[in-house]
Every structure is written in structure tokens, then in C-alpha cells.
Amino acid sequence: MSTDPGTGGPGSGRPARWLGRRTLRGRLIAGLLALLAVACAAVGIVTFVSLHGYLLSQLDQQLVQASHRYQACLGNPPPDADGESPPGPPRHDSPRECSQQQQQQTFSAQVRDGFLTDNYISYGPCTLSHADKAVLTSVPADGQPFTSDMSSLGDYRLLAVADPDQPGVTYITGLPMTQVNSTLRQVAIVEIAVFAAALVLTGVLGTGFVRLSLRPLRRVAATATRVTELPLASGEVTLPDRVPDADPRTEVGQVGSAFNRMLGHVEAALARRAASESRLRRFAADASHELRTPLAAIRGYAELARRHPGPVPGDIAHALARVESESARMSVLVDELLLLAQLDAGRPLAKEPVDLTRLAIDTTSDARAASPGHHWTLELPDEPVLVEGDEHRLHQVLANLMSNAATHTPEGTTVTVAVATAEDPPTVRVSVTDTGPGIPDDLQPALFERFVRGDFARSNGGASTGLGLAIVQAVTTAHGGTVSLASRPGHTSFVITLPRLASVATGA
Numbered sequence: 012m013s014t015d016p017g018t019g020g021p022g023s024g025r026p027a028r029w030l031g032r033r034t035l036r037g038r039l040i041a042g043l044l045a046l047l048a049v050a051c052a053a054v055g056i057v058t059f060v061s062l063h064g065y066l067l068s069q070l071d072q073q074l075v076q077a078s079h080r081y082q083a084c085l086g087n088p089p090p091d092a093d094g095e096s097p098p099g100p101p102r103h104d105s106p107r108e109c110s111q112q113q114q115q116q117t118f119s120a121q122v123r124d125g126f127l128t129d130n131y132i133s134y135g136p137c138t139l140s141h142a143d144k145a146v147l148t149s150v151p152a153d154g155q156p157f158t159s160d161m162s163s164l165g166d167y168r169l170l171a172v173a174d175p176d177q178p179g180v181t182y183i184t185g186l187p188m189t190q191v192n193s194t195l196r197q198v199a200i201v202e203i204a205v206f207a208a209a210l211v212l213t214g215v216l217g218t219g220f221v222r223l224s225l226r227p228l229r230r231v232a233a234t235a236t237r238v239t240e241l242p243l244a245s246g247e248v249t250l251p252d253r254v255p256d257a258d259p260r261t262e263v264g265q266v267g268s269a270f271n272r273m274l275g276h277v278e279a280a281l282a283r284r285a286a287s288e289s290r291l292r293r294f295a296a297d298a299s300h301e302l303r304t305p306l307a308a309i310r311g312y313a314e315l316a317r318r319h320p321g322p323v324p325g326d327i328a329h330a331l332a333r334v335e336s337e338s339a340r341m342s343v344l345v346d347e348l349l350l351l352a353q354l355d356a357g358r359p360l361a362k363e364p365v366d367l368t369r370l371a372i373d374t375t376s377d378a379r380a381a382s383p384g385h386h387w388t389l390e391l392p393d394e395p396v397l398v399e400g401d402e403h404r405l406h407q408v409l410a411n412l413m414s415n416a417a418t419h420t421p422e423g424t425t426v427t428v429a430v431a432t433a434e435d436p437p438t439v440r441v442s443v444t445d446t447g448p449g450i451p452d453d454l455q456p457a458l459f460e461r462f463v464r465g466d467f468a469r470s471n472g473g474a475s476t477g478l479g480l481a482i483v484q485a486v487t488t489a490h491g492g493t494v495s496l497a498s499r500p501g502h503t504s505f506v507i508t509l510p511r512l513a514s515v516a517t518g519a
Contacts, residue, residue, distance in 0.1 A: 070188070118184065228263045
């Protein structure tokens with residue numbers, strides 16, 4: 012199994028991914044609670060260890076005193092600090108009597124030559140297991156307290172001391188750890204309860220504090236959301252109010268100030284773009300309108316010159332024919348530019364019921380007459396399909412698509428015009444599909460832009476202005492529809508989707 016050396020293991024990146032999917036507020040609260048939990052754990056551990064050491068120290072003092080009493084009772088008082096035995100006659104009580112003089116639950120035992128001879132708990136003998144006896148007989152008599160789990164008695168703090176006058180004799184004294192363990196358990200429970208309450212309270216108060224602190228950032232997000240909902244592509248340049256409370260002394264305030272400056276730059280740029288596009292549309296409309304008259308005059312004079320009664324030289328006749336042809340093509344280009352300028356300006360189109368089935372039949376007949384070398388087929392529903400729109404412009408859309416198919420595919424190509432309906436939502440789909448060589452993939456994203464022409468490998472040599480598909484998209488959009496393209500070698504399909512009339516869609 013391979014691991015990323017930058018992450019240290021297959022599962023080490025999970026916390027980072029988990030935090031990465033959380034909001035800033037969630038991450039701040041999680042971090043605050045994590046730090047508080049670490050601090051509480053550290054305080055709890057230090058308190059527990061310190062209290063454990065203190066309680067053991069107290070118990071060890073009591074254990075040393077109990078061991079001294081036990082030895083003194085048996086007639087072997089421990090030496091004092093100077094190493095001398097205390098004055099007075101020694102006592103020689105029995106181990107049972109000596110154990111009865113100790114505190115309750117005090118353990119007393121003697122080991123002679125590796126064998127346990129006596130063992131008592133305060134007021135009577137006790138029963139020890141073989142494991143307990145093995146521990147007691149093997150304990151070193153070094154005078155250092157130690158803790159042992161006596162299987163029959165529980166946890167005990169034991170102290171083993173050798174008899175200085177009797178070699179091989181060891182006195183063992185023990186006190187129960189019950190009080191120490193109970194105290195530590197109670198302290199642990201109290202600490203857990205207090206720390207848990209502190210974490211819950213910190214989580215509640217921290218959530219409110221973080222929410223309050225991030226309120227300016229939410230205002231920035233709300234303003235950004237309102238900006239994204241504006242139709243900026245349609246020329247809207249009035250942006251919403253700026254972010255309030257943009258105090259540059261705080262981090263969030265700095266973000267708000269930068270965002271306000273960005274909105275100002277965007278608004279100024281949109282205003283300049285809208286003004287430039289408006290001037291460009293007016294220029295295109297005015298130029299197209301003004302060019303109509305001189306183009307008509309050029310065509311008229313060329314036709315008049317060709318009708319001269321006298322003989323016209325061949326080169327002059329050819330030049331006049333070229334003038335007529337180019338002026339006609341220029342007139343078409345001017346008309347298309349004027350139409351696009353009008354659509355860009357939002358000039359409304361006519362709204363009347365249009366039968367798309369009849370329109371498809373008419374445009375296909377015109378295309379068959381203009382390009383007899385192609386195979387034209389129709390796929391129509393049995394009933395008329397009506398939409399609301401401008402019949403002349405919709406006719407132009409279909410004519411442009413069929414002209415595009417005829418121009419950019421070789422003779423013998425099959426072009427299929429199909430009209431279909433859908434009920435949810437009520438729409439009409441008009442498709443123009445050909446079996447030509449297809450459109451290159453790198454050209455498809457920009458195909459509906461203006462003055463974009465198809466690849467010459469797909470063209471049969473016909474002239475093109477590069478505005479036909481731009482007009483298709485503009486007119487379709489003005490009718491509330493969409494146009495899409497799917498192309499591969501041997502199959503190219505343009506699909507126009509338009510809303511159906513409500514009365515027809517409901518069967519009225």
C-alpha cells in the first residue's frame with residue numbers, strides 16, 4: 012500500500028479533508044473546542060498525578076508509623092534517626108496481639124527464612140492465595156513502600172522491613188488503597204463533569220460569539236450573491252449597495268473594503284462596456300441603414316448599363332455582372348448586420364401564431380430548388396405545430412440552417428428536417444441534420460459567434476458571410492428558445508427548441 016509522504020499515512024489527511032468541507036464558523040468553533048479539550052485534559056492529568064502522589068505520600072507516612080508500631084509491639088523497636096534502639100524494656104507480644112493494636116484493615120505478616128509464618132488483618136487472620144504468598148515471600152526488605160494487588164484483599168500499599176536482630180526475619184505491614192482509589196475516582200468524575208460542562212458552555216457561547224464576529228463576512232457573501240444574480244451580460248451596470256461596516260482595522264473589514272473597491276471597478280468597467288456596445292450597435296445600425304441606398308444605386312446602374320441597346324464588350328459585361336453579384340452579396344450582409352443590431356438593441360419581434368410544420372415544408376422546398384444535388388427529407392407530425400413568434404424571422408432561421416447544410420456539405424449529402432413536440436415542458440424541437448463530414452471540434456464552441464466560418468473541408472466552395480448561425484441564435488433567443496449543436500463525422504445536427512402555444516399545449 013502506497014502512502015503520500017506529505018501526509019504521513021493513508022488516514023492522516025482525513026481530519027484536513029473533514030475541516031476543508033466545513034464552514035469557517037464550524038472550523039473556528041471546532042478549533043476552539045479542541046484547544047479547550049486539550050487544556051482540560053492537561054489540567055486533569057496534572058491534577059490527577061499531583062493528587063495521586065500526595066495521597067500516596069500521606070499513606071506511606073501512615074504505613075511507616077504502622078510498621079514501627081508493629082515492630083515495637085513484637086519487641087524489636089526500629090532504631091531511631093541515630094541508629095540506636097529506644098530505651099525501655101522490649102515487649103514480646105504475639106503477632107496476633109500486635110495486629111489487633113493496629114488500625115482497621117491494616118495488614119501484618121512475618122516471613123521467616125522464605126516462609127510466611129503469620130498474617131493478620133487487624134483483629135484476625137486472613138486467607139491468602141498462593142500468588143499472594145509468593146509475592147510476600149519474595150518482596151525485598153528494603154523499607155521502600157510498594158503497591159500490590161492482593162487477590163483476596165484488593166490493592167494494598169505494603170512495606171517490608173528486616174529484623175536487625177534475627178537474620179532471615181522480615182516484617183511486612185500494609186494499608187489498603189481503597190481510600191486513595193476512591194478519592195482519585197471521585198476527583199476524576201468531578202473533573203470530567205466540570206470539563207464537559209465547560210466544553211458545552213464554551214460551544215454554546217463560542218457559537219454565538221463566532222456568529223457575531225463573522226456577521227460582516229456574511230454581509231460580504233450576501234452582497235456577492237446579489238451581484239451573481241444580476242444580468243450583467245445584458246448590459247445591467249447598476250450594482251447593489253456596498254458592504255457596510257468595512258472597517259479596515261479588522262481582517263473582515265479589510266475583505267469588505269477590498270470587495271467594495273472591486274465592485275466599483277466592475278461597475279465602471281460594465282458602464283464603459285455598455286456605452287461602447289451601445290455606440291457600436293448604433294454605428295452598425297446607422298451604417299447598415301445608410302449603405303442600403305448606395306448599394307441599391309450601384310445595382311441599379313449596373314443593370315441599366317447592361318441594358319444598353321448597343322453592343323457591350325465581353326469584359327465590360329463580365330465586370331458589370333461581378334458588380335451586380337458583389338452588390339447583391341453586400342446587400343445581404345448589410346441586412347444581416349442591421350437585423351443583428353436590432354436584436355441586440357432589444358427591438359421586439361412580431362408575435363403571432365406560426366405553423367412550424369408549414370414553415371418547414373416551405374423552407375425545405377426552397378432549399379431543394381436551390382441545392383438539387385442534396386437529398387432533402389422531411390419528418391413531420393400529423394398535426395400542425397404552432398408557436399408564437401415572427402414568421403418571417405423564423406423562416407430566416409430555418410433557411411439559414413438549411414443553407415448552412417447545403418453550403419458546407421458535398422453533393423449527395425442527405426439533409427433531414429424534423430419537427431417534434433414534447434409535453435413536459437410544452438416545447439417544439441426543430442432539427443436540421445446532415446450526413447456531411449462534420450464540424451471540427453475546435454470550431455464548435457465559437458460556431459454561433461459572428462463572422463465565424465466553417466472549415467473549408469466541410470464547405471463545397473460557396474460564399475458565406477459568417478453571420479448566418481449568429482442570426483439563428485439571436486432570433487431563437489429572442490423567441491425564448493435555445494439552439495444546440497452535435498457534430499461528428501457523418502452526422503451534424505442543429506436543434507432549435509421553442510415554447511409551444513399554451514392553447515395548443517393544453518389541447519384547447
